[in-house]
Amino acid sequence: MKSFPFPAEPSEKQNVIEGAIGRWLVVILPVVLIGHLLGAFAIVAALMSANFNILNWVE
Secondary structure: OOOOOOOOOOOHHHHHHHHHHHHHHHHHHHHHHHHHHHHHHHHHHHHHHOOOOHHHHHO
């Protein structure tokens, strides 16, 4: 019976990589998405205050 060349438990390096991916998904990704939404709203508000007719673009 052959044994597998890799350990059954994840290595410390794998744990660090998984922790970094989890941190990216839980913390950084929502912050980036909210920042982009707020930026888009700021651009729309600036264009509306400059009397661009944005509502006709949507129709």
